[in-house]
Amino acid sequence: MNQEAKTEVNMELMKSLVVLYVEDEDDVREGIGRFLRRRFAQVDTAANGQEGLDKFKAGHYDIIVTDVRMPAMDGLEMARQIKEITEDIPVIVVTAFNETDYFLRAIDIGIDSYIKKPVNTDELFAAIYKSTRVHFQQKAIESGQKQMMSLLEQMIATLARAIEMRDPYTDGHQKRVSMLSVAIAEELGVPKEQIQGIRLAALIHDIGKIHIPAEILTRPGKLDKTEFELIKKHPITGFEVVGNIDFPWPISQIVLEHHEKWDGSGYPNGLKGEEILLDARIVCVADVVEAMASHRPYRAGLGMEAAIAEIKANSGILFDPKVVDACVRVVEKKGSECWE
Ligand SMILES: [Fe+2]
Ligand SMILES: [Fe+2]
CATH class of the missing domain: 3.40.50.2300 (Response regulator)
Incomplete structure (x- = not known):
């Protein structure tokens, strides 16, 4: 102009x-x-x-x-x-x-x-x-930033849809994990800006499953060792899929680390304790709780109580105790509304 x-x-x-x-x-x-x-x-x-x-x-x-x-x-x-x-x-x-x-x-x-x-x-x-x-001028900059954010959100939502369309058995899983992660992060007093990144990362945390054959994803029952090895690759694939996008948050790192465990027994890198990004430790707990509590077409959900008992039993072993405590408080306050 x-x-x-x-x-x-x-x-x-x-x-x-x-x-x-x-x-x-x-x-x-x-x-x-x-x-x-x-x-x-x-x-x-x-x-x-x-x-x-x-x-x-x-x-x-x-x-x-x-x-x-x-x-x-x-x-x-x-x-x-x-x-x-x-x-x-x-x-x-x-x-x-x-x-x-x-x-x-x-x-x-x-x-x-x-x-x-x-x-x-x-x-x-x-x-x-x-x-x-x-x-x-400031208003113009702000509206440009808003527009960019809304584009990012749409892109993330599209990615999330893409993976859930292939894997209808877990339809809605990422959304519920995202909502619970946000509630846990808020309970922990994580800054708003950072929570925004956690919310978006959780929405696509399983994006790497796009690389896993649909028969394995959708087949009920236990997986054999090779199949499980394949499933275990999804954090790395996810990291590769979103790694090239220059997000203002560590989205790809959260995706990469969402199956790492507090005691170092997780995958793919066996990170321990605070070596794992806090954002990923939060998504990890929310992921486990959602996966246990929710119904799947091939099995009934074990319920929120069982899920909470599971994370409590593994607090300080598989999960960051701070995050477990925050999650327990959130669920006590909100019940299943924590992802509704
Ligand atoms: Fe996952
Ligand atoms: Fe997940």
Whole structure:
């Protein structure tokens, strides 16, 4: 996009702005209010900081323009309280004062711009333009990130469907493991960002089964040794399938390590204890609980109680005790709703 087109887009966005203008002097408020109304979609006014704050809380504004010295609550105090609620809305301060302490307070609060009284309307327009341009750029970046996330989610969901279509006996397994993993991670206080990765990784943790012949996957009953060896390869295959995608989370590592066991008896690499990624230790416990508790067409589910007894019995042996405790608490709180 060339510069001219960009400026036009910005001017279009400018026209759509909803402005809150706070000024106690009636003449000034009316005059500047009129000027702003000619240029922006909606302009609300308030006669002091308290009224401005109330309007801000009740409405949706793109930018605030405020006087400083006003009765009831001054403009900087109002701005401070607004910035406490959100830092996303730019605040422009109009001031007759140039005393240092006002400027220092303004900087402390994070005022985006200030202009001097008496207001020069060109200057005011330029200040609004500058502050909102940054604001719109940030919004554009955020919406791009959202779009990318939604694409990633769709891609993961498609991968998950692909494997479950071949293996209808475990249909829904990955989804339920994902939900239980998220609940365990939340119980453990894992940061939100990281939980997002755990959720997505769990949704495709068995993606490597795509490489296993459907007859083995769908055949009821015990597997022989060779067949089991083949099944054991699915974490590595899964790692290879998703390893090339540059996710912002260690998805492929979680897929690779979801059958590793706390005492080192798992596969494929026999990792031990905290050598295994926490995210994978969580998915591992959720996987075992789901697999035991849920029904399969060729066998009835053993039930949640049996599943919980199993992970408790192997806490500190096969499973990370912290994760087991968190899982037990989740199931106590939510029962089978932990994956509904
Ligand atoms: Fe698996
Ligand atoms: Fe699984």
